[in-house]
Amino acid sequence: MYSFSELLGLLVLSEILLICMAQNNVHYYDFVLKDTNFTKLCATKSIFAVNESFPGPVIRVHKGDTVYVNVYNQGTYGVTIHWHGIKQPRNPWFDGPEYITQCPIPAGTNFTYQVLLSSEEGTLFWHAHSDWTRATVHGAFVILPAEGTTYPFPKPDEEQVLVFASWYKEDVMTLLDEALRYGGLTTLSDSYAINGEPGDFYPCSRDTTYRMSVDYGKTYLLRIVNTVQNTEMFFAIADHNLTVVGWDGSYVKPLVCSYIMITPGQTMDVLVTANQSLGHYYMLASPYFDGQADDFDKSITSAIFQYNGNYTPPSSPVYPTNIPGFYDIGAATFYTSSLRSLATPEHPVDVPQNVSTRMYIAVSINMMKCPNASCAGPDGNRLSSGLNNISFANPSMDILQAYYRNISGYYDTNFPNRPPHVFNFTSEDLLTDNVTISDQGTRVKVLDYNATVEITFQGTNIMNSGENHPMHLHGFRFYVVGTGTGNFDKETDPLTYNLVDPPEANTVPVPKDGWATIRFIASNPGVWYMHCHFDRHMSWGMDTAFIVKNGGTEDSTLLPPPAYMPPCESDSLYGVRPSIFQKKE
Numbered sequence: 110m111y112s113f114s115e116l117l118g119l120l121v122l123s124e125i126l127l128i129c130m131a132q133n134n135v136h137y138y139d140f141v142l143k144d145t146n147f148t149k150l151c152a153t154k155s156i157f158a159v160n161e162s163f164p165g166p167v168i169r170v171h172k173g174d175t176v177y178v179n180v181y182n183q184g185t186y187g188v189t190i191h192w193h194g195i196k197q198p199r200n201p202w203f204d205g206p207e208y209i210t211q212c213p214i215p216a217g218t219n220f221t222y223q224v225l226l227s228s229e230e231g232t233l234f235w236h237a238h239s240d241w242t243r244a245t246v247h248g249a250f251v252i253l254p255a256e257g258t259t260y261p262f263p264k265p266d267e268e269q270v271l272v273f274a275s276w277y278k279e280d281v282m283t284l285l286d287e288a289l290r291y292g293g294l295t296t297l298s299d300s301y302a303i304n305g306e307p308g309d310f311y312p313c314s315r316d317t318t319y320r321m322s323v324d325y326g327k328t329y330l331l332r333i334v335n336t337v338q339n340t341e342m343f344f345a346i347a348d349h350n351l352t353v354v355g356w357d358g359s360y361v362k363p364l365v366c367s368y369i370m371i372t373p374g375q376t377m378d379v380l381v382t383a384n385q386s387l388g389h390y391y392m393l394a395s396p397y398f399d400g401q402a403d404d405f406d407k408s409i410t411s412a413i414f415q416y417n418g419n420y421t422p423p424s425s426p427v428y429p430t431n432i433p434g435f436y437d438i439g440a441a442t443f444y445t446s447s448l449r450s451l452a453t454p455e456h457p458v459d460v461p462q463n464v465s466t467r468m469y470i471a472v473s474i475n476m477m478k479c480p481n482a483s484c485a486g487p488d489g490n491r492l493s494s495g496l497n498n499i500s501f502a503n504p505s506m507d508i509l510q511a512y513y514r515n516i517s518g519y520y521d522t523n524f525p526n527r528p529p530h531v532f533n534f535t536s537e538d539l540l541t542d543n544v545t546i547s548d549q550g551t552r553v554k555v556l557d558y559n560a561t562v563e564i565t566f567q568g569t570n571i572m573n574s575g576e577n578h579p580m581h582l583h584g585f586r587f588y589v590v591g592t593g594t595g596n597f598d599k600e601t602d603p604l605t606y607n608l609v610d611p612p613e614a615n616t617v618p619v620p621k622d623g624w625a626t627i628r629f630i631a632s633n634p635g636v637w638y639m640h641c642h643f644d645r646h647m648s649w650g651m652d653t654a655f656i657v658k659n660g661g662t663e664d665s666t667l668l669p670p671p672a673y674m675p676p677c678e679s680d681s682l683y684g685v686r687p688s689i690f691q692k693k694e
């Protein structure tokens with residue numbers, strides 16, 4: 110006969126067992142966000158960071174798992190976190206972009222995100238999605254193959270996360286506030302960083318340069334994340350070839366190259382074998398910029414690929430001769446257009462062959478009129494940006510909530526399928542006519558469930574501001590079926606599409622004076638943000654959102670909202686910015 114306490118013990122034990130079984134493939138993380146001091150570039154400043162680390166903690170799970178992240182906001186203003194590249198099937202409530210799927214988590218409160226993984230495998234990342242908090246609140250999201258499966262390439266001996274970011278000497282939120290208040294250019298970063306360290310080519314940084322120790326003969330999987338604020342990067346390791354095997358949490362056919370180009374919002378999985386003479390080799394991340402404005406931080410961040418063993422260390426690491434220069438459009442374009450999805454039985458593709466919803470979206474930097482020409486942009490106007498000449502304005506209640514609860518007045522559903530003016534988008538003299546002025550609005554595009562969508566993004570050169578734009582879509586992974594230069598020709602350019610093995614991605618570079626076409630199936634009901642992943646372009650309005658309707662069955666219907674969502678009280682630091690956050694009349 111069992112005693113009462115033994116019975117209780119058994120009961121507790123069996124409950125623990127049950128919970129353990131039920132928690133198979135479920136992970137829990139605590140993110141404590143607060144202001145934390147860091148010293149870089151010879152000065153100490155306080156940044157908003159997760160668990161006192163920059164970059165923040167790595168989330169490490171297997172394909173198909175579920176992750177709960179409890180976010181404690183111990184900062185001074187509202188914030189949200191986005192799980193970049195994770196589709197969150199039917200679950201937009203936890204996607205994260207502020208005023209799109211939720212309002213900010215107020216300072217002093219917490220909110221638990223439920224992150225549902227499905228087909229993602231490889232490297233993604235998480236980051237804050239409020240104003241420019243992404244600058245310091247970010248980290249890698251590693252998704253290993255599902256239990257019992259393996260990589261579609263020989264298993265690497267070891268792996269290494271490399272996160273590229275920007276560092277500003279001044280407070281990032283103050284810089285953004287000033288730029289938006291006066292309507293001029295945003296301040297450039299003071300350095301880039303690899304895993305939080307600027308590297309050897311910046312003052313006061315040599316002692317902390319990030320070093321990756323390697324053993325001769327081993328192959329390493331580099332999980333590369335670009336969360337730089339406003340610049341694409343080339344990356345190379347001196348004397349070592351790179352083999353790209355993954356892009357945005359999806360595998361690609363192995364591509365051997367001497368460098369990669371990676372935009373903000375992109376992630377790349379890259380193999381490198383330590384097969385050179387024992388020594389120290391620089392790993393460089395160097396900016397890529399293809400615009401005429403020449404408005405970018407022209408510095409280079411470095412880390413060191415350092416062999417273990419007995420040898421005399423060189424006075425200086427070997428410098429890569431294989432990294433393209435800042436303005437090398439050819440190198441960037443060649444790299445991006447060389448990527449192909451695996452398209453194997455284990456990693457199949459499902460490229461939509463027919464299109465039911467076609468959109469042509471002009472991506473532009475432009476202006477909004479400023480009263481009395483009192484702003485700091487061109488001709489006293491306010492710098493702006495837009496998609497089809499609509500400069501997106503955040504509503505004061507998130508679009509998801511307004512849509513779900515059928516509350517009118519916060520958004521319109523008339524986002525245009527085509528640009529309002531058709532002209533020579535890539536001309537060199539688009540300076541002062543009406544195409545330079547954008548309308549502000551919160552306009553979204555409504556898609557039927559399972560619509561097959563094609564979007565051609567058209568780069569424009571209004572005010573000579575043409576440059577590469579990394580366009581990012583939430584809630585989906587799309588196929589990049591084509592890209593090219595000049596104005597898109599709807600008769601001839603589609604003949605060049607790759608509908609067999611195009612790469613899958615969540616962020617596509619739209620080249621300066623060129624176009625890029627993506628396709629996806631709208632099989633994820635919800636509200637999904639789409640925006641340029643340069644934060645300054647996003648803040649200026651290069652954004653819109655899709656509402657994907659329910660499909661009529663339980664499996665194609667939005668999951669119900671959680672019991673608690675952060676309240677919409679405009680408690681963001683910038684809640685006072687009237688042109689952006691006021692309720693539309």
Ligand SMILES: [Cu+2]
Nearest residue numbers: 578641643646
């Ligand atoms: Cu952009």
